[in-house]
Amino acid sequence: ENQVAFLTEIPKCEHHLHIEGTLEPKLLFQLAEKNSITFPQGFPTTHEELAESYNHFSNLQDFLDVYYIGCNVLISEEDFYLLTLEYLTKVSKQGLKHTEIFFDPQSHTARGLTIDLVFNGIQRACDEILAKKGITTKIIMCLLRHCTIEDCSETIDLAEHLIKEGKIHGLGLDSSEKPFPPELFEQIYLKAKALNPKLRLTAHAGEEGDSSYITTALDKLNVERIDHGVRSIEDPKVIARLAKNKIMLSVCPLSNVVLRVVKNVSELPIRKFLDANVPFSINSDDPAYFGGYILDNYLEVQRRFNLSKKDWAIIATNAILGSWCDEERKTELL
Template sequence: MCKSSVHAFLQALPKCEQHIHLEGALHPKVLFSLAQRNNIALPKDDPAFGSPEALLARYQRFTSLDDFLHYYYLGMSVLINAADFESLAFDYFEHAQRDGVQHAEVFFDPQAHTSRGIDLSVVLQGFNAARDRAHRELGISTELIACFLRHLPPADCLASFEHDQLQASFMGGQIAGIGLDSSEKDFPPSLFEELFHRAGKLGLKRTAHAGEEAPADFIRDSLDLLGTTRIDHGRRLPEDPALMQRIVEQKTLLTLCPISNVVLRGVEHVSQLPIRQFIDAGVRFSINSDDPAYFGGYILDNYCAVQEAFGLSTKDWDWICRGAIEGSWCRQERKDELLRALDAVMAEWEGKSLVTSNGFTNGVTNGVTNGVNGH
């Protein structure tokens, strides 16, 4: 990945992560530890579950989103007690803190746990305990987002949304908003209008996975039918220039996940993502890890992969990080703190060049790449 001064600069940037599934941060070592602790038998007919190393190796050979989701849902079987959910989430927060994350807006899937007979209070107790620790011990502010699984019937999603404990968390402010995740292309946004309408009536923030597998139409429908103010992924936005201009004018944030898109075969290389196009057009986006334990890259790995592919300047990175902060769902006072931290980093690096491992250089005043073609 990136080397020398490039890595030091990227490490120093105050990061907001807005597309991270806590269940997707279940590292094989943690998975096996929790399986042993809870006396959970892992599948014996799949050699991938022979050891943490074998499972990690299998994660490097995903053939599709559905192939990944198969292991994703199997892994959740080890999460039983509140302490398990706390261990999972705090392991992610420790990784994030080392990578320079100062604010994280984290997803979780209520249905994936209640369908296994796990009481929602157990899930919330564990995740909120980890969030409290992250604030106290690591200085990371957080927001929690309840995602609904679009491959399940919309009626099931509505029933989950109306769960007493979720409603209490919405009203009490412990959960900031809702999202829509899982398999995208066969489950259009129109199926979930009522769910998002109810969330809007409660004043909840709303986001949705769109434009990852499915075309740009899913992005438009998420905005128009679901009332989302953020789009998760959105890599296919350039298919619709008029929609892209609308996204620019509305300052809608996209939460891009570069390594995820490569691992799940959406693109062959990070260099094929429209990152340069987005910067030049004024599209606001953040860079995120998605499911880092499964995709082999936490947030700093994604920053490095983008730098290797595009040879961005410090000016470009200021644009990316500033947009991520401004598009966050935290209070303005916290945004102001993060913006001051970003200004301090940019002042320290003013006039310096970023030299990538392949030798290309970009300076603070050079907002145009040198045509680096990545891998």
């Protein structure tokens, strides 16, 4: 209907999208077959069965256990290219104008792939979609917080040339949140930033971790943005800080439901963020696992909050302003 058309046409920017999380069950099994990858005992054997299992995650770790198994089917540069192109093609029909793509180098280097192979596959799809559809992209590498500091440090070394050349545009932090608070990664963030002062910084915080994780991500890692951050609502001081310093939260509504951060999207502090002038964008996180891409997330927010056109204009504008594209592109989108 009318609202679907309106929400489809809003120019969208995505800031929280794990490329490995766009691996649809069908492609997962196709690549497993092609690359002769076998799964652990008890892993679903059909794509239908696998997709059904996604309805039963009870928390973030539950999901991550499956997600890391999925990553193992990605082997060649072409695999990463196809994965990324499939995602970009899909969202090109959903009003997406700019997207910042996370990848997890450690999930792949641990299996003997090179960071260049992974990066080149993703970048080739990005170049193609820019030429065909005019969609702009930035690539952000994320460190896995369950890995050792030594491993994270080595990963920065492996990415050194890509960071120095600005091909990797930003650094993020993901995986199991609660046992691994942001401050553990202070030296790693300093080391990465020293390679290129233009490197942008973000981190997952306040998804399962409480609002203190948001504060330490800001204070110790000097991040400019917070991924998720929904638990900021538990501390008015944190909310005031986000609003005052215009720190954008990359909120992922459907993810938060599937991973049981909230029971349904109406429990998210969307209205409260708007009222408190906390900038946020709406994102899909791991769309192949969480039941929808960016437009589905917009639609679910609208279904639960019935926002006005004025509210949506604020959301769209904040998503553009919070993007890490160049200023010219921002002006074009505004």
